[in-house]
Amino acid sequence: MFGTPTYQAVFFLVAVLSLIFIFLLGYTFWTRTKNKYWNRYGRKFKDMFTPLIFDYVDSARKSNDADAVVKKVTRRIQDIELFIDLVDNMTEILSGDDRQKLRWLINNPRIEHYYRKKLNSTRRGDQLLACVYYAKSGVVELKVAVELFELCSSKNIKVAFGAAKALQSSTNHEMRFYALKDFFLRKDATELMIGELLHLFHHNSNPIYQTSDQSLKQLLLDKNIRKERKEIVIKYISHHNFYEYSTFLHQYLQKILYRPDNKSLIKHLIAAIGVLRVEEAALLVRNYAVYPDPDLRVCCVEALNQLGGEENLLFITTMLLDIEFDVRKRIIQTLVQDPDDGHLLLEKFMLTHLKFITKIWSSDLQSHDMFVIVNKLQSITQGIRIASANKKQHLKSTRP
Amino acid sequence: MSKKDVVVIDDDELTCMLMRRILEREFKFNIVSFKNGLEGLEYLENHNPDLVVLDLMLPGKNGFEILKNLRKREEFKNTKIILVSAKSNSSDIERGFDLSADEYVTKPFQQQEFVVRIKKLMRAS
Amino acid sequence: MIEIIEWLIISYFLTLNSVYLLLVVGSLIYIRRQMQQSDVVKPTALFKSGIYKTISILVPAYNEAENIIESIESLLRLEYPEYEIIVINDGSSDDTISRLTKHFNLEPTELFYKESISHEPIKAIYTSPEIPNFTVIDKENGGKSDALNAGINVSDFDLICSIDADSILEQDVLKKLIQTFVRYKDTVAAGGIVRVINGCKIRNREIEEIHVPDGFFARLQSVEYLRAFLFGRVGWDYLKSLLIISGAFGIFDRKAIVEIGGYLTNSVGEDIELIIRLHSHFLREKKPYNIRFLPEPICWTEVPTDYKSLRNQRNRWHRGLADSLWRHKYMLFNPTYGRLGMLVLPFFLVFELFGPIIILLSYLYIGILFMIPGYADVGFVTLFFAVSILYGMVVSLISVLAEEVAYKTYTSTKDILVLTAYSFIENLGYRQLHSIWQVSGIVDFIRGNTSWGNMKREGFKVHPESETARE
Numbered sequence: 001m002f003g004t005p006t007y008q009a010v011f012f013l014v015a016v017l018s019l020i021f022i023f024l025l026g027y028t029f030w031t032r033t034k035n036k037y038w039n040r041y042g043r044k045f046k047d048m049f050t051p052l053i054f055d056y057v058d059s060a061r062k063s064n065d066a067d068a069v070v071k072k073v074t075r076r077i078q079d080i081e082l083f084i085d086l087v088d089n090m091t092e093i094l095s096g097d098d099r100q101k102l103r104w105l106i107n108n109p110r111i112e113h114y115y116r117k118k119l120n121s122t123r124r125g126d127q128l129l130a131c132v133y134y135a136k137s138g139v140v141e142l143k144v145a146v147e148l149f150e151l152c153s154s155k156n157i158k159v160a161f162g163a164a165k166a167l168q169s170s171t172n173h174e175m176r177f178y179a180l181k182d183f184f185l186r187k188d189a190t191e192l193m194i195g196e197l198l199h200l201f202h203h204n205s206n207p208i209y210q211t212s213d214q215s216l217k218q219l220l221l222d223k224n225i226r227k228e229r230k231e232i233v234i235k236y237i238s239h240h241n242f243y244e245y246s247t248f249l250h251q252y253l254q255k256i257l258y259r260p261d262n263k264s265l266i267k268h269l270i271a272a273i274g275v276l277r278v279e280e281a282a283l284l285v286r287n288y289a290v291y292p293d294p295d296l297r298v299c300c301v302e303a304l305n306q307l308g309g310e311e312n313l314l315f316i317t318t319m320l321l322d323i324e325f326d327v328r329k330r331i332i333q334t335l336v337q338d339p340d341d342g343h344l345l346l347e348k349f350m351l352t353h354l355k356f357i358t359k360i361w362s363s364d365l366q367s368h369d370m371f372v373i374v375n376k377l378q379s380i381t382q383g384i385r386i387a388s389a390n391k392k393q394h395l396k397s398t399r400p
Numbered sequence: 401m402s403k404k405d406v407v408v409i410d411d412d413e414l415t416c417m418l419m420r421r422i423l424e425r426e427f428k429f430n431i432v433s434f435k436n437g438l439e440g441l442e443y444l445e446n447h448n449p450d451l452v453v454l455d456l457m458l459p460g461k462n463g464f465e466i467l468k469n470l471r472k473r474e475e476f477k478n479t480k481i482i483l484v485s486a487k488s489n490s491s492d493i494e495r496g497f498d499l500s501a502d503e504y505v506t507k508p509f510q511q512q513e514f515v516v517r518i519k520k521l522m523r524a525s
Numbered sequence: 526m527i528e529i530i531e532w533l534i535i536s537y538f539l540t541l542n543s544v545y546l547l548l549v550v551g552s553l554i555y556i557r558r559q560m561q562q563s564d565v566v567k568p569t570a571l572f573k574s575g576i577y578k579t580i581s582i583l584v585p586a587y588n589e590a591e592n593i594i595e596s597i598e599s600l601l602r603l604e605y606p607e608y609e610i611i612v613i614n615d616g617s618s619d620d621t622i623s624r625l626t627k628h629f630n631l632e633p634t635e636l637f638y639k640e641s642i643s644h645e646p647i648k649a650i651y652t653s654p655e656i657p658n659f660t661v662i663d664k665e666n667g668g669k670s671d672a673l674n675a676g677i678n679v680s681d682f683d684l685i686c687s688i689d690a691d692s693i694l695e696q697d698v699l700k701k702l703i704q705t706f707v708r709y710k711d712t713v714a715a716g717g718i719v720r721v722i723n724g725c726k727i728r729n730r731e732i733e734e735i736h737v738p739d740g741f742f743a744r745l746q747s748v749e750y751l752r753a754f755l756f757g758r759v760g761w762d763y764l765k766s767l768l769i770i771s772g773a774f775g776i777f778d779r780k781a782i783v784e785i786g787g788y789l790t791n792s793v794g795e796d797i798e799l800i801i802r803l804h805s806h807f808l809r810e811k812k813p814y815n816i817r818f819l820p821e822p823i824c825w826t827e828v829p830t831d832y833k834s835l836r837n838q839r840n841r842w843h844r845g846l847a848d849s850l851w852r853h854k855y856m857l858f859n860p861t862y863g864r865l866g867m868l869v870l871p872f873f874l875v876f877e878l879f880g881p882i883i884i885l886l887s888y889l890y891i892g893i894l895f896m897i898p899g900y901a902d903v904g905f906v907t908l909f910f911a912v913s914i915l916y917g918m919v920v921s922l923i924s925v926l927a928e929e930v931a932y933k934t935y936t937s938t939k940d941i942l943v944l945t946a947y948s949f950i951e952n953l954g955y956r957q958l959h960s961i962w963q964v965s966g967i968v969d970f971i972r973g974n975t976s977w978g979n980m981k982r983e984g985f986k987v988h989p990e991s992e993t994a995r996e
Contacts, residue, residue, distance in 0.1 A: 196570030
């Protein structure tokens with residue numbers, strides 16, 4: 001039964017084994033030697049060019065002084081890439097006039113021409129290199145922008161992302177926004193990319209333009225953009241304190257209906273409303289504070305705390321007997337840490353309830369519900385004690 | 401006047417090279433540089449330079465810890481220490497000065513400004 | 526009759542190694558794709574846009590006085606905007622707690638939390654006035670799971686990360702792992718590649734050079750980890766059927782863990798059991814969930830170097846697997862549990878759990894064949910060795926190759942050559958020996974042995990100079 005086919009199988013396996021072994025050896029040696037070579041090459045390049053560039057920075061007066069340095073860089077791709085990389089690293093260390101001179105190097109016509117050709121190439125690798133370059137050098141010419149927009153709709157997500165990033169270095173606000181929006185509509189973009197692009201968009205925004213105020217709103221109103229991505233935008237708005245969005249966020253929250261698939265979006269909106277102190281939204285937040293989802297309630301407590309004011313704090317206090325531990329804990333924390341009258345509200349609350357308990361206790365009307373309340377009160381008392389102790393501790397250690 | 405000694409501790413090669421260049425050209429100092437916080441600290445166990453240029457984000461031991469360590473020692477009471485960092489938030493700057501750094505330079509910086517600050521420091525000694 | 530047995534044996538090995546081969550090749554493709562993606566996005570943007578979750582690192586410590594200070598100091602240097610470290614001293618008999626108290630100026634404090642999961646009583650909780658994100662829990666001894674449960678209760682953050690006290694983490698590990706949680710919604714658990722630290726040059730608890738260890742058993746384990754842990758896990762992750770996240774490093778969604786009741790304290794394989802229970806719970810509740818594996822090296826751990834420790838460790842692991850599968854046997858061939866119940870768990874049962882039995886029986890059979898004069902079918906024996914040993918070598922070798930292609934973590938070429946040599950040696954005796962240990966694990970499980978044994982650990986010396994981790 002196990003005749004010659006057996007030996008064929010064995011022979012086959014031995015052959016495969018040897019092939020893999022030889023390949024492994026060869027591949028290891030080859031790639032490692034190659035890497036060593038290129039590392040050494042990069043080193044020598046840096047050693048040669050760094051002093052040259054520093055000299056140039058000291059002596060240059062006008063933009064075509066850069067020509068002398070750029071001429072020394074050969075037309076090979078590795079060299080140009082190394083050069084741009086080196087100059088880009090230097091722009092992170094030097095600022096002001098020095099940096100302006102470095103930018104002359106990056107924007108030098110010869111180099112720009114080189115990458116322009118790459119931009120128009122059909123090879124993905126070339127396109128990517130061009131995108132990275134234009135992100136560093138800035139997008140000024142219309143032709144370049146048009147080409148980059150083409151790449152934004154590329155099937156390859158890496159190229160599309162690179163192009164969208166590159167367009168963020170344009171001076172034209174609309175261009176930046178459209179690149180952003182197109183990317184937001186892509187199915188294959190990950191949340192990480194969305195976050196990074198949004199940040200670049202804002203980072204390069206000219207604060208003088210009033211139009212930057214409207215653009216993120218457009219993203220939030222667009223029906224075709226996924227909810228997770230809108231959440232990222234809202235988080236970004238609150239993270240960076242964009243107060244100009246306050247009214248808009250309030251209106252948005254008013255319009256949204258509470259549904260399971262909207263829950264997360266609503267939580268983000270409420271959180272943002274808290275951070276941005278949108279006081280007129282307090283009523284709306286209080287409405288949400290009694291919904292069944294415990295996470296939502298915690299979110300509301302947090303937001304109401306940030307909105308502040310007597311009415312909101314009083315409202316939070318009435319929530320103290322909430323069924324969820326997390327909600328109670330959050331309420332205790334906010335009231336204890338409130339700089340004004342939070343602790344007074346807590347005191348009042350405890351006193352009223354203790355009076356209630358003692359009354360009931362003495363009247364023999366003990367029931368299961370009573371025990372639940374008593375337990376909650378016990379836990380709340382402990383929480384208040386611990387929170388207050390930790391607050392005092394914190395104050396003690398921060399005293400000069 | 402004898403040459404002054406400077407120790408530069410920064411893990412970014414480019415920054416090190418730039419500092420060297422500036423310090424050597426403008427001031428004619430003796431410069432020793434380190435990429436790693438621990439190595440720098442070891443060297444400073446046995447040497448007492450006039451100026452230390454210290455990066456905050458270092459592998460091994462971070463800049464604040466080194467600063468604390470140096471200021472604890474008698475022989476470093478009069479050494480000028482400059483902190484250099486890409487972090488420019490005010491709490492870091494405050495902490496730097498709280499720990500008795502003499503100067504705090506944020507990256508990116510202008511070469512001229514850097515030179516002026518050092519001149520001011522060295523004049524005071 | 527004989528023919529049936531022989532066919533069964535051959536097909537068993539053929540299937541097993543082919544599945545491994547598929548997993549390895551699939552992993553390689555998957556990893557390349559991942560790595561291409563990862564160099565496009567910068568993690569710092571994640572933090573600038575505020576999309577990240579808070580992490581509590583739980584460090585259960587039992588008699589870790591030697592390493593604990595160094596370990597915590599290195600954890601304090603991780604690059605992440607908001608995280609905390611909770612050390613749980615599980616009733617150590619040495620001076621772990623006093624060393625911590627002295628070094629960090631700990632002060633007793635009280636924290637407000639809910640005891641959602643029960644555990645041995647806590648004696649005291651300490652915090653350090655100088656370090657805001659550091660807490661120490663001192664409790665009665667209860668085992669690693671019990672300690673983790675205490676930490677889970679006290680933690681207030683979104684995610685919890687459970688590590689061994691002597692694991693060394695890469696500085697950017699949290700940054701890398703959070704991306705998994707951001708990319709895949711509803712991720713409840715994530716793990717990463719655990720590598721062998723024996724033989725690496727360490728300075729101040731940071732890895733300077735990565736080398737293959739010197740010891741015989743340690744080298745075997747290096748190859749083994751590459752094959753089984755690295756590519757095996759990535760492969761399963763690709764099929765969305767990850768069953769094992771190493772106890773040495775894992776990140777979990779805190780609420781999810783509380784929902785399923787935390788770690789089991791009377792199970793030897795608590796890490797596997799937890800993952801299976803997560804699968805079981807979410808599949809049963811029909812809630813969307815994700816358990817992912819990050820195909821990047823993030824955690825380094827010391828492996829046993831002597832025969833006895835290694836044997837005990839593998840015996841324990843197999844007991845753990847048996848225990849976990851036994852507890853969740855209701856999932857087998859149960860359509861409620863989808864692909865996991867119908868395919869993956871049965872595979873693990875037959876090939877991973879009972880595999881060693883079949884392997885040993887096969888060798889026994891061959892031994893018998895040789896004893897009966899004139900009966901040995903040279904053809905069958907050759908095929909057997911081809912399918913079991915040679916094929917195994919192919920898979921091991923491809924794993925080493927894949928490591929070189931994808932990661933190139935080993936510093937010198939000598940390391941790769943050593944690994945190549947050992948991928949041959951691994952299949953010539955070690956895996957067979959391993960099967961013996963695993964079978965004894967099954968026997969012990971049936972007998973009800975639940976001890977942990979003692980791995981002889983050398984620990985890392987507290988010296989500022991770089992030195993090779995002791996063997």
